[in-house]
Amino acid sequence: MEMFAQILSSGIAVGMIYAVIAFGFQLTFATSGTLNFGQGEALMLGALVGLTCVDMFGMNYWLMIPIVCLFGMVQGGFVELIGVRPAIKIKSEFGWIMSTIALGIIFKNVAENIWGRDALPFPSPLPMEPMEFLGANILPMEILVVVGALVMMMLVEFFNRKTIYGKAVVATANDRDAAGLMGINTSLVITFSYALSSLTAAFAGVLIAPLTLTGAAMGGALGLKAFAVAIIGGLSSGMGIIVGGLILGIVETATGFYISTGYKDVPGLILLLLVLAFKPSGLFGKTAIKKV
C-alpha cells in the first residue's frame, strides 16, 4: 500500500508536468487547428530564462515567474507570426508542421549557444525535505507543480468562459469564418492563443525546473511525451488533457516498478497506438466530422 501510494504520487507529479505542456497543444489546436511542435522548446526557454533571472540577477523565484510568463507570450507570438500565419494564409495543410519544428530546432540551438549544453541545477524556492502523506514521501515542490498546473489551467478556462476576450477565442475555436464575419479579429485571436500556449509551457518550465535539471536538451523528451498525452486525452478536451497526463505518468512509474525499468517508456507508446486505432479523437475528444 505504501509502495502504491509512492508510485501514485510520483506518477501524478510527472503526469501533471506532461499535462501542462499538453495543455498548450490544446490551446492552439482549438483556435487554429494547428499545433506548436516547438512546445518542448518553449518550456526549455522558459526554464532557462527563469534560471538566468534567479541565478544572475538574484531575483526571487516568485518575482521571476511573471517575467518568464511575459517572455513566453512574446516567444509564442513570434512563432505564430513567423511560422504559422503564412501557412494559414496560403491554406497550406501542413506547412505549420515543418515551420514549428524548424523554429523549435532553432530555439534549441540558440539556447545551446547562450546557455551551453550542460544540465544546470535550478535552486528550489521550497524546502527540499520530503513530506509524508499516506506513507508516501512527497516533495513540497511536487505539490506546487500539481497545484500550479491546475490553477493555471483553471485561470485559462475562466478567461475563456467569463471574459469578452475569452469569448472571442471560443468563438474562433468554434467557427473561424463565422467569428470573422461577426467582427472578431480571428488572426489576432490565433496569435494570442499561441502566445498563451507558450506562456503555459514557459510557466511549466519554471515549475518543474527545481525538480529536474535545466538545460537546452530538456525540451525534446518532455515535448514528445506531452504530445502523446494530448493525443491520448484528446486535443479538444481540457479534462482529457489532465486525465491523459495522469494516466501516462502513473503507467510509466508503475511499469518501471512492477515490470522493468528498462521498459518504462513502452506502455505509454502502446497506449498511444491503441487510442489512435480505436478512438482517434482521444479518450475525451469529440469526433469532428469533416465533410468533403
Next chain:
Amino acid sequence: MNIRRHIFAVAATAMLSTGAYAADIKVGVIGPFTGGSASMGVSMRDGVRLATKEINAAGGIDGNKIVLVERDDEAKNERGVQIAQELINNEKVAATLGYINTGVALASQRFFQEAKIPVINNVATGTLITKQFPNAAENYVFRTSAADNIQAPMIAKEAVEKRGLKKVAILADSTNYGQLGREDLEKALKTYGVTPVATEKFNLGDVDMTSQLLKAKNAGAEVILTYAIGPELAQIANGMAKLGWKKPMIGSWTLSMASFIDTAGKNGNGATMPETFIQNPPTTPKRKAFVEAYLKDFKPKNGIIASPVSAAQGYDSVYLLAAAIKQAKGTEGPKILAALQDLKTPVDGVVMSYNKPFSAADHEAIKAKDVVMGIVEDGKVEFLNAEDATAKKK
C-alpha cells in the same frame, strides 16, 4: 592575377622556411566539451593544453612544437566517427588523445587502428576499449585511465568485503558505458558469491528515479552500486533523499564529476568511488605543481578542478606521447607505437611515475595498485583511507 601569384609565393616560402628547421607535430584531442560529460572533457582538454604548453615552452620535442587539433565530439558516437576521419584524412595527426565516453571510443577508434595512428584513451574506462581489435597484428589503442575491470572489483570489494553489505542493487544507465560497466560489476560481485537483489536501468535525461529506487528498496538493498554519469547520478542521490531512504552509494569514478557533486549537494555526501587522482591534499611535489599550474591557467570555479582525474590523466597522456615521439625520432604511427610499447625513459607523471607503462601485450598504463578510493565530502572529493592521503616518497 598578379596578387594571387604573390600570395602563393609568400605562402610557399613561409612553408618551406619553417619546414626546413622545425615541423609542427599535430596531435588530435577529442572529447565532449559541451553537454552532460563536458566537465570531464573540458578538464581533460585543459590538462592536455597545460602539458603541451610546458613541453613547447621547454623547446618542444627535439625542437618540434606540438600543435593540438581539438574537436568536440558532443559525446555522440556519430560525431566521434566524423571527427576521427577528419583528423586522419584532413589534419593528418600524428596521434590522438582523448575519448571520454566509452561508446564514442568504441565507435571511432577503429579508423585510427586502420590508419595506423596511435590513440591514447585518457579518460574512457570501458574494459573493451584496449581489447577491441584482438585479431589485429598491432594494437594502436592505449589507455591512461583505470579500466572498468579495475574499478568494478574495487567497488565490489568496498561494498561486500570492507563494509559487509551483501544485498546490493545496481543502478546503471542504458548507454554503452553503463551497461558494460554493469557486466563488469556483476562479474566482480560473483567472486564474492553475491548476486544483486535488483539491477535497474534508466535513460540519460530521466527526471524521475522513483521506480528504480523503490525496486531497490523493496528488494531490501543495503547499498546502491552505480554505473552512470553526473546528472543522472545526482537524480539518484536526490531521489533517495526524497524517499527518505538513505543507503550508501558506491560506484565508478564518475561519482567525482562536478555535475554530480554540485547537483546532489549534501545528498551526495558519502558517495564513494575509485580515483586515480585526488586534488587535495597533493601527495607528491609533481601533483602540487600540477594543481597550482592548472588553477593559475584555467581558474576553475571555487578553485576546484571540475574533474581532477580527467585533467591529470589528460596531462600525463601528453608527456607519455611526447616521450614516445622523442624516442621514435619520427611521427609515423608504427614508430610511435613501437616506442610506446617499449618506453626506455621513465615518465614522471601526475597520477604516478610511469616506468615502462605499456608493452606489446598490455596497453593499460594504470594497474589496480595505482587506484585509491575517494569519498565525496561537502562538495569535494577526499581520500577515503587516510593512509593514501599521506605524501608518498617517489
